[in-house]
Amino acid sequence: MKTLFVLAASALALTTASSAFAGEQHVKVRGRTDAAIHADIVSAASSICREDLGGPSDNLYAYCVREVTRNAVQKVGSLSLKVYDRQAFRSGELMKISY
Numbered sequence: 001m002k003t004l005f006v007l008a009a010s011a012l013a014l015t016t017a018s019s020a021f022a023g024e025q026h027v028k029v030r031g032r033t034d035a036a037i038h039a040d041i042v043s044a045a046s047s048i049c050r051e052d053l054g055g056p057s058d059n060l061y062a063y064c065v066r067e068v069t070r071n072a073v074q075k076v077g078s079l080s081l082k083v084y085d086r087q088a089f090r091s092g093e094l095m096k097i098s099y
Helices: 035-054 059-076 078-089 091-098
Strands: 004-009 023-028
Touching: 023 035, 035 059, 035 078, 059 078
Parallel strands: none
Antiparallel strands: 004 023
């Protein structure tokens, strides 16, 4: 597993090609549990999406957080983190705690 990766995304680019803003967050992964890594990824994704979309007021925000999180989890490349991510979003609990 990588020691550090950069979570970068343009939330508006998920819905429109005219976005010029991209957020960037660093998340440390070495020596941490999947739950801790995932929580930091979701927190970073929430922050990026909130900056781009202005807050968690609609379904676009939830979609943005999910897609940015999924992209970041894929970049880490850990199978156990991918499984954790699928379970977290499937349970529906994740979006409740990220608002």
